[in-house]
Amino acid sequence: MTKSCFDVSIENKIAHIRFNRPEAFNSLTRPFWNELPEIVTDIDDNAKARIIVVSSTGKHFTSGMDLSVFTDGDGVSASGGDEYARAETFRKFVLTLQGSFNCFDNARIPVIAAIQGGCVGAGVDMTSACDIRYATEDAFFQIAEINIGMTADVGTFPRLCKLIPEGWVRELAYAGRRLPAQKAKEIGLVNDVFPSQDAMLDHVMGLAAEIAEKAPVAVAGSKRMINYARDHSIADGLDYIATWQAGMFAPPHMMEAFAAKAQKRKPEFPDLQPVRKKM
Known part of the structure; x- marks a missing residue:
């Protein structure tokens, strides 16, 4: 199964969803927000697998929201019409984006994220919705929205505050700093850190196979x-x-x-x- 943002394979009851736009640092374009919940819901609702692994390709897991979502004519910053009606519509739009990541929470089966390089902006929203996270030594997490003058809004704060100490959430959110993989492990955001993506995926697939054997x-x-x-x-x-x-x-x-x-x-x-x- 191939989508514009993902490659999907299912083998031995394990579904593997991979970002497939490494040349663009796997930025989250408009199709992403529809494709991800469609893929996850299809796997889960039709009982096609017992576990989902989410990984990526290239240097970075994801650079976050693609700039075109903000800047094109129909983007989130589009103007026109009554400002209050526009605000109400924007709220519904944000809820729709949030729903794209809720598919991980709502799935009956576990979801494991395997993260290399940067996991930026909406990537933090997405991975915080997964059941388990692993990272490579070069990985980092960044709540980058503050650096472009906005508040993270697609799931970071409701979920991240349940995963790591609140003081760390505040530092990352207010300053837009990078959280390195090793520190992410120390504070509980990721379960373990690996020297390479291959080593990480070997571990993740082994764990996925073990879970897939359970009832x-x-x-x-x-x-x-x-x-x-x-x-x-x-x-x-x-x-x-x-x-x-x-x-x-x-x-x-x-x-x-x-x-x-x-x-x-x-x-x-x-x-x-x-x-x-x-x-």
């Missing part, structure tokens, strides 16, 4: 519970996991796991079912 319903339940716990109180989280287990507890899957371990083989679990969206 998909249990993995989906774990993701749902973690996301719910992030957004709710401990009491609400405990209540919800009890309710979830009442409907999703799967003794046959557990018995298969026990049998596979006893027989020293890999377990075989059923895939998630495709999502029905029409009657």
Whole structure:
């Protein structure tokens, strides 16, 4: 599957989504914002894979929002008409952009980001919506919006404040400084740092394969519970996991796991079912 911004492959129940515009530092053009949720939703809704890996090509993971989105005639800075009506429309536009990254949060399956070089601006928004992040030694994260006179608005602050200490979010947001990969690891933004992109992808694909062997319903339940716990109180989280287990507890899957371990083989679990969206 090839899109204008991505190459997509699915093998051994692992979907690999790769940025494919290295000559432009994988900047996020207009097609990107439609293509990404279409790809992720198709994989997830149709149960085409058990996990998604997002990586990139070239020197940088992404340089962030392409300037054409701001400067062309229909861009976000376009003028004309009543200023209050224009402001209301712009708010809806920002919500649409946010929705492009919400697809990672909303997916039933985990999403792992493998980041090399710069992860700038909206790239931080995007990777903060992933379940797990890894980086190369030369990688850096930058909330660059402040450097062009705007507030980051596509998901950085609501998510990043849940991932790293607030003081670091404030320093990055106010000053527009780069956060190097090693420091990102120290404060918990990435799980580990690797000397090269090849080494990083070897690790990421190994982890993806390991996750893909687990019971998909249990993995989906774990993701749902973690996301719910992030957004709710401990009491609400405990209540919800009890309710979830009442409907999703799967003794046959557990018995298969026990049998596979006893027989020293890999377990075989059923895939998630495709999502029905029409009657």
